[in-house]
Amino acid sequence: MATDNTATTAFGEVSRVRGIVFEYLSFGASVFGIFALAVLLIYVTIDAFDLANANPLWLLTYFITLVVPFLGFCLYSARDPAVTRRALVAAGGGLVAIAAVFTAIEAFVGQIPRLNWPLAYLFVVIIPLTGYLTYVGAQGRAGSVGFGLIGRLLGGTAIGLAFTVLFLVFDARLWFLVYTLGVVPAVLAYGYGRIRSVPTAQTAAVPVAIGGLFVAVFLRPVVDTYPTTVFIYLWTLAVPVAVAGGFVVNARGSRTAALAAAGGPLAVATGVGLLGQPLGLGVGGPNALLVVAVAGVPTAVYLHRVADVGEGVTGLGLPVLLVAGALAGALLVESFGLPAPDPWLNGSFVTEAPSRNAREAGLYPAIVGSVIIIAMVAALSFVLGVATSVFLEEYTADSGIVGALTRMVQINIANLAAIPSVVYGLLGLAVFANLIGFGFGTAVTASLTLSLLILPITIISAQEAIRSVPDDLRRGSDAMGATRWQTTKNVVLPEAFPGILTGTILALGRAIGETAPLIMIGAATTVFSAPTSLFSRFSAMPMQIYAWADFPQAEFRYGVVAAGVITLLIILIGMNGTAILLRNRAEGEN
Amino acid sequence: MSNTETGTETEAETERQTSDSLITTDVETGSNGRATASERTAVAARDVDVYYGDEQAIDGVSMEIPEKRVVALIGPSGCGKSTFLRCINRMNDMIDVCRVEGDIEFGGKNVYDGDVDPVALRRKIGMVFQEPNPFPKSIRDNVAYGLKIQKFDGDVDARVEESLKSAALWDEVNDKLDSSGLDLSGGQQQRLCIARAIAPDPEVILMDEPTSALDPIAASKIEDLIDDLAEEYTVIIVTHNMQQAARISDRTAVFLTGGQLVEYDDTTTIFEDPEHDRVEDYITGKFG
Numbered sequence: 001m002a003t004d005n006t007a008t009t010a011f012g013e014v015s016r017v018r019g020i021v022f023e024y025l026s027f028g029a030s031v032f033g034i035f036a037l038a039v040l041l042i043y044v045t046i047d048a049f050d051l052a053n054a055n056p057l058w059l060l061t062y063f064i065t066l067v068v069p070f071l072g073f074c075l076y077s078a079r080d081p082a083v084t085r086r087a088l089v090a091a092g093g094g095l096v097a098i099a100a101v102f103t104a105i106e107a108f109v110g111q112i113p114r115l116n117w118p119l120a121y122l123f124v125v126i127i128p129l130t131g132y133l134t135y136v137g138a139q140g141r142a143g144s145v146g147f148g149l150i151g152r153l154l155g156g157t158a159i160g161l162a163f164t165v166l167f168l169v170f171d172a173r174l175w176f177l178v179y180t181l182g183v184v185p186a187v188l189a190y191g192y193g194r195i196r197s198v199p200t201a202q203t204a205a206v207p208v209a210i211g212g213l214f215v216a217v218f219l220r221p222v223v224d225t226y227p228t229t230v231f232i233y234l235w236t237l238a239v240p241v242a243v244a245g246g247f248v249v250n251a252r253g254s255r256t257a258a259l260a261a262a263g264g265p266l267a268v269a270t271g272v273g274l275l276g277q278p279l280g281l282g283v284g285g286p287n288a289l290l291v292v293a294v295a296g297v298p299t300a301v302y303l304h305r306v307a308d309v310g311e312g313v314t315g316l317g318l319p320v321l322l323v324a325g326a327l328a329g330a331l332l333v334e335s336f337g338l339p340a341p342d343p344w345l346n347g348s349f350v351t352e353a354p355s356r357n358a359r360e361a362g363l364y365p366a367i368v369g370s371v372i373i374i375a376m377v378a379a380l381s382f383v384l385g386v387a388t389s390v391f392l393e394e395y396t397a398d399s400g401i402v403g404a405l406t407r408m409v410q411i412n413i414a415n416l417a418a419i420p421s422v423v424y425g426l427l428g429l430a431v432f433a434n435l436i437g438f439g440f441g442t443a444v445t446a447s448l449t450l451s452l453l454i455l456p457i458t459i460i461s462a463q464e465a466i467r468s469v470p471d472d473l474r475r476g477s478d479a480m481g482a483t484r485w486q487t488t489k490n491v492v493l494p495e496a497f498p499g500i501l502t503g504t505i506l507a508l509g510r511a512i513g514e515t516a517p518l519i520m521i522g523a524a525t526t527v528f529s530a531p532t533s534l535f536s537r538f539s540a541m542p543m544q545i546y547a548w549a550d551f552p553q554a555e556f557r558y559g560v561v562a563a564g565v566i567t568l569l570i571i572l573i574g575m576n577g578t579a580i581l582l583r584n585r586a587e588g589e590n
Numbered sequence: 591m592s593n594t595e596t597g598t599e600t601e602a603e604t605e606r607q608t609s610d611s612l613i614t615t616d617v618e619t620g621s622n623g624r625a626t627a628s629e630r631t632a633v634a635a636r637d638v639d640v641y642y643g644d645e646q647a648i649d650g651v652s653m654e655i656p657e658k659r660v661v662a663l664i665g666p667s668g669c670g671k672s673t674f675l676r677c678i679n680r681m682n683d684m685i686d687v688c689r690v691e692g693d694i695e696f697g698g699k700n701v702y703d704g705d706v707d708p709v710a711l712r713r714k715i716g717m718v719f720q721e722p723n724p725f726p727k728s729i730r731d732n733v734a735y736g737l738k739i740q741k742f743d744g745d746v747d748a749r750v751e752e753s754l755k756s757a758a759l760w761d762e763v764n765d766k767l768d769s770s771g772l773d774l775s776g777g778q779q780q781r782l783c784i785a786r787a788i789a790p791d792p793e794v795i796l797m798d799e800p801t802s803a804l805d806p807i808a809a810s811k812i813e814d815l816i817d818d819l820a821e822e823y824t825v826i827i828v829t830h831n832m833q834q835a836a837r838i839s840d841r842t843a844v845f846l847t848g849g850q851l852v853e854y855d856d857t858t859t860i861f862e863d864p865e866h867d868r869v870e871d872y873i874t875g876k877f878g
Contacts (some may be wrong), residue, residue, distance in 0.1 A: 470723075472719065472721055475723070476724075477735070479712055479716070479719075480739065480786070480790070481713030490738070
């Protein structure tokens with residue numbers, strides 16, 4: 001038989017059945033997983049925004065004013081004909097396929113509960129399609145205005161939010177002293193050293209900053225006259241933002257433009273901040289100053305770039321489009337008197353304290369708590385994780401007693417990554433809350449505990465990133481007569497940075513959603529005011545959501561919890577977006 | 591090249607920290623006519639043995655490498671020529687199991703003495719590797735790397751320009767110094783690595799098969815460059831390519847299996863009239 005086969009087909013055949021089965025099984029499993037997750041998120045989103053009760057006309061209005069122009073923009077940004085053709089095919093195919101799936105489910109399985117057709121289309125077709133189009137748009141030339149802009153919007157908002165929250169939570173006067181005595185002299189010393197190339201001045205910047213910090217902490221209770229809040233904001237936030245903007249514009253060429261871009265918004269902000277309320281404009285005070293300065297300077301810088309380089313003109317279209325679309329939608333809804341849905345996730349949800357009444361419940365204290373914790377966890381675990389992995393990868397020997405010890409440490413770190421988070425909670429309770437005395441359920445105890453929890457993951461991924469730096473580069477640097485520290489700092493870490501960041505992002509994603517260790521260290525499920533210091537009682541978003549899920553009222557379980565989950569996801573995505581942006585920038589530089 | 595003449599008292603004084611080890615040897619004309627008179631020794635090896643664990647990689651090598659000459663180390667794979675090269679700037683220290691015995695003198699000092707800092711030593715001895723390994727930084731930062739880590743306080747940009755010109759790369763990259771070194775072609779990357787090695791002005795440049803990963807045209811550019819570099823630096827080059835050794839080197843050392851230095855002489859002698867039959871067999875391609 002074998003001889004017959006070889007005679008009929010020249011070389012015989014090699015079976016690929018197992019490979020093909022494996023390929024399609026894996027593909028099917030991933031598609032199923034993603035689809036299931038998407039359906040869950042769609043339900044949660046619908047609950048959070050109360051869209052199930054929305055008037056179809058209301059949905060249609062916003063669809064026409066907001067979603068269609070956005071799609072058009074994405075299509076326009078994907079100028080490449082091949083990409084556009086693919087996008088259109090995907091759009092058409094997707095619409096038909098999804099329609100078929102829904103019809104089939106409705107026909108054979110039964111009524112799809114609490115989900116109506118317009119919504120299904122909005123979420124299952126329109127949103128993935130938009131994502132896809134923006135993505136392909138990003139690959140094209142003009143597309144950089146699509147994806148990049150959204151990334152920057154999200155990331156920028158997240159950074160801004162985190163910064164503002166920290167600024168508001170910590171004592172503005174302490175910050176004022178630290179800034180005046182530490183940050184400004186340090187920056188001046190560094191700048192002087194950089195321009196005149198005096199290395200001692202550059203090195204002096206760090207001690208100056210630390211010294212300033214200590215002096216500020218010491219002086220805070222001693223000094224008792226401070227400028228008004230408007231001046232503190234002006235000096236510590238508006239001026240540096242304006243100076244930074246000025247530098248950016250100046251680097252592109254024009255000194256006059258730099259002065260205008262930095263000085264214009266600063267003058268307007270100062271005017272509004274100081275004179276807004278006395279003149280009866282309805283706005284004014286420190287917050288107005290903050291908003292005008294922090295938003296105005298980047299806008300001016302961007303406008304200058306658009307005018308000067310001609311680059312990104314289309315990019316301006318997107319924000320205009322979105323704002324105009326939202327306004328037009330609101331106008332139409334208003335003028336036709338369409339009943340709007342009453343979303344659970346609205347302005348007051350993210351600015352108000354929790355309440356017994358579902359309609360008045362808010363997440364603000366938990367959001368602030370989570371942001372503080374995550375900021376501290378990010379800083380702690382990044383520094384400790386990178387330091388440990390550098391030590392393990394670059395400094396310890398491979399053989400001998402030290403090598404054996406290193407391997408033991410390695411194995412233990414790998415094991416620590418597998419320990420349940422409740423155990424870390426217990427450790428945090430024993431060590432940080434009891435032994436050191438940071439207190440039960442305080443922000444600092446929670447931060448330290450969560451840092452420990454994700455440290456093994458951070459270390460392992462950072463080690464992996466450091467290990468993937470080619471040895472050629474290390475040898476090249478060593479052969480130049482670089483010390484190990486110089487090689488690590490100048491060659492290994494910059495090259496490994498994107499990988500390290502990826503690992504840290506994943507680990508932080510885990511930390512922000514952890515509930516068990518927080519319960520163990522005695523964090524409150526519900527607090528009614530945002531934490532005002534690191535030693536305040538606090539609550540985190542997952543804790544609050546967990547508490548709401550236990551409430552007897554259906555409104556809490558279906559509406560408020562969904563709104564909380566969506567808020568948590570948005571903040572998480574914003575933070576990840578920021579980190580990914582940083583990572584891509586680091587990759588681009590290399 | 592006026593200071594190749596040695597023996598006068600004033601020179602002995604100016605070079606006082608190295609004068610003890612300077613050994614004068616008479617060498618006749620090298621293959622490309624560089625050597626004319628007596629020369630000083632830049633690097634001298636005496637009875638060097640190298641072991642990787644229990645395995646001996648180099649067996650009793652003694653040789654003197656004259657200053658401002660090109661010396662080629664040739665031999666079949668695994669004969670220890672790269673290992674020997676790495677002993678000179680103590681790159682073998684990075685390998686835990688590697689052990690070196692014997693003396694390698696550079697600048698009047700045995701580099702394996704306890705008080706020699708290998709990092710400081712490597713700042714005097716540049717090295718170029720087989721695979722071009724520019725750092726993922728801009729061309730400017732690549733060349734300025736050695737200056738940066740040595741905290742050079744002169745005009746860095748001028749030194750970068752000078753080094754790129756010496757490496758015959760300036761004309762190709764002077765308008766894109768801020769673009770990444772990785773965007774260059776393989777041959778350009780290797781010349782960038784050479785520029786990086788010479789920027790801190792070392793005394794010796796070690797090259798470990800610098801052209802074996804390059805195409806013939808890029809390789810010939812590097813060869814021309816090595817010829818020019820010998821005006822100012824001592825170049826020790828490991829190569830598998832015997833024509834290359836014959837073209838560019840003044841002296842050639844032939845290592846054969848077992849890590850022995852079988853013959854070390856002027857390149858012309860080695861290639862035209864070698865003393866040992868094994869060397870002749872190797873050079874004429876009968877083995878290796």
